[in-house]
Amino acid sequence: MGNNKVEDLEILIRKWADDKGIPEKSTAVKQLKLTAEEVVEAIVEIEIQKKGMSGRSDVCSELGDILVTVINAIYLFDKSLTVNECLTVAYDKIKTRKGTMINGKFTKE
Numbered sequence: 001m002g003n004n005k006v007e008d009l010e011i012l013i014r015k016w017a018d019d020k021g022i023p024e025k026s027t028a029v030k031q032l033k034l035t036a037e038e039v040v041e042a043i044v045e046i047e048i049q050k051k052g053m054s055g056r057s058d059v060c061s062e063l064g065d066i067l068v069t070v071i072n073a074i075y076l077f078d079k080s081l082t083v084n085e086c087l088t089v090a091y092d093k094i095k096t097r098k099g100t101m102i103n104g105k106f107t108k109e
Helices: 006-020 028-050 056-077 083-094
Strands: 099-102 105-108
Touching: 006 056, 006 083, 028 056, 056 083
Parallel strands: none
Antiparallel strands: 099 105
16 A cells, blocks of 8 residues: 555545536535445445455445545535544544443443
8 A cells, every 4th residue: 555644645535526526516415425325335345344255455445435525525515624624623522532332332421
């Protein structure tokens, strides 16, 4: 795999989106709906991989598709907003959160 930084890849994905006309033909909401579809595909691929019928790269590709659609949603919502800013805001919100794991899911206090 390459040594691309997330910031560099975000720029490339935004350029790809522009080249494909995504900003003119889609919206942030449509991209997030596509994200939901990609999440289902990733779940299926992970389940297939657990049975030994798929490889790590297949799962990686599906998870990457999720990230591409999220980057597109961020871009279409606000062109000045970045993945780094969104992750920073999210981390600042969760870093001191308290809770417990219940049935494999973190549950806030």
